[in-house]
Amino acid sequence: DTGVSQDPRHKITKRGQNVTFRCDPISEHNRLYWYRQTLGQGPEFLTYFQNEAQLEKSRLLSDRFSAERPKGSFSTLEIQRTEQGDSAMYLCASTDRGSYNEQFFGPGTRLTVL
Amino acid sequence: GDSVTQMEGPVTLSEEAFLTINCTYTATGYPSLFWYVQYPGEGLQLLLKATKADDKGSNKGFEATYRKETTSFHLEKGSVQVSDSAVYFCALSGGAGSYQLTFGKGTKLSVIP
Numbered sequence: 385d386t387g388v389s390q391d392p393r394h395k396i397t398k399r400g401q402n403v404t405f406r407c408d409p410i411s412e413h414n415r416l417y418w419y420r421q422t423l424g425q426g427p428e429f430l431t432y433f434q435n436e437a438q439l440e441k442s443r444l445l446s447d448r449f450s451a452e453r454p455k456g457s458f459s460t461l462e463i464q465r466t467e468q469g470d471s472a473m474y475l476c477a478s479t480d481r482g483s484y485n486e487q488f489f490g491p492g493t494r495l496t497v498l
Numbered sequence: 499g500d501s502v503t504q505m506e507g508p509v510t511l512s513e514e515a516f517l518t519i520n521c522t523y524t525a526t527g528y529p530s531l532f533w534y535v536q537y538p539g540e541g542l543q544l545l546l547k548a549t550k551a552d553d554k555g556s557n558k559g560f561e562a563t564y565r566k567e568t569t570s571f572h573l574e575k576g577s578v579q580v581s582d583s584a585v586y587f588c589a590l591s592g593g594a595g596s597y598q599l600t601f602g603k604g605t606k607l608s609v610i611p
Contacts (some may be wrong), residue, residue, distance in 0.1 A: 417598060426502075426587050426601030427542070440598065475542065477599075485530055485591040487599060489542040 388490035390476050397466055404462045405432070405493045406483040409478030416459050417487060418451055420444065427475055433459060466475045466497045500525045504588045504602035511578055511609050519573040519605045520564075521588035529590040530556075531564050531571040532599070536585045545573075545586070578609045 389396035389408045396402050409416050430449070432440045435456040436449050445451075448466075453459040463470055473494050477487040505520040523529065533545040533555070546555030551566035560575045571588060588602040 415597065419599075424603070426589070427599070429598035429600070432597055442598075446516050477542075485549060485597060485599075486532075486544055487591075488544070489534075491541040 388441065388478055388488055390474075390478055390490040390493050392493055393491060394496075395493045396498065398498050399466060399468060401466055403466060403495065404460055405474055405476075405495075407459045407461070407476030407490060409457070409459070410480075410488055411457075413478035413480050413488075414456070415479045416453055417477045417479075418459070419477065421473040421475055421492070422471075428472075432462075463495075466495075468497050471495055471497045475481070483492050492496045500529070500590060500600040502588050502600055502602040504586075504605055506603075507605040507607070508584075509605060509607045510609070513580055513609055513611050515609075517573070517575040517582075517607070519576045519586055519588075519607070521571045521573065521602060522569065523569050523588075523590050525590055525600075527592070529592050531562070532589045532591065533560070533562055533571070533573050534587040534601075536587065537602070538584070542587070549603055551573075552567055557581060559608045578607070580609045583607055583609045 391406045416433045418430040425478040448464045451461045451478040473492040475492045476490045479487045501524045532547045532550045535545045536541045546557040548555040548564035553561045585604045587604045589599045
């Protein structure tokens with residue numbers, strides 16, 4: 385049984401650079417979520433896909449952020465022109481339609497913007 | 499909008515002590531309620547859930563009851579162990595037809611021998 389995987393686990397970048405993260409959900413899970421977690425806070429919702437369709441985006445998702453799920457399987461989250469305030473843990477989760485929205489989380493990608 | 503408020507930490511208990519972590523919520527509609535746990539160096543794991551009023555979720559000796567009248571979902575365990583040391587997050591989903599989880603800020607629990 386493979387859970388949700390994320391790559392890379394850690395990313396250090398300089399301000400102004402672009403970064404891209406990947407999430408592989410549990411196979412056959414049709415819903416995929418991205419969250420952001422800063423130190424001492426709970427995760428905050430960023431965006432959500434059902435299959436390949438991006439159905440909801442948080443106001444936290446500025447126009448520097450873009451997410452895709454091109455074939456309804458893995459997803460990518462890109463941050464353009466990174467800022468120090470983007471430093472956080474980026475979490476991916478997936479769920480099956482019939483599970484009362486029980487979401488399974490990946491280990492996260494920790495982004496540090498210098 | 500939806501929100502979750504949980505008791506501030508950190509909480510430090512001796513082994514075998516009784517644990518309560520308070521959680522209250524604000525939501526429209528009929529949300530599902532969850533407790534997630536994050537052990538040191540690991541990802542978020544679902545601990546237990548309840549999907550309707552008066553449901554009791556339980557797992558690994560932890561319990562929480564969905565109380566609609568008090569909009570609460572307090573986490574309890576009768577006898578904590580050192581291995582229970584972690585950060586605990588209360589969360590809700592689906593209060594207004596949305597699908598994302600709304601989390602509390604988390605409560606760090608440390609259990610000392």
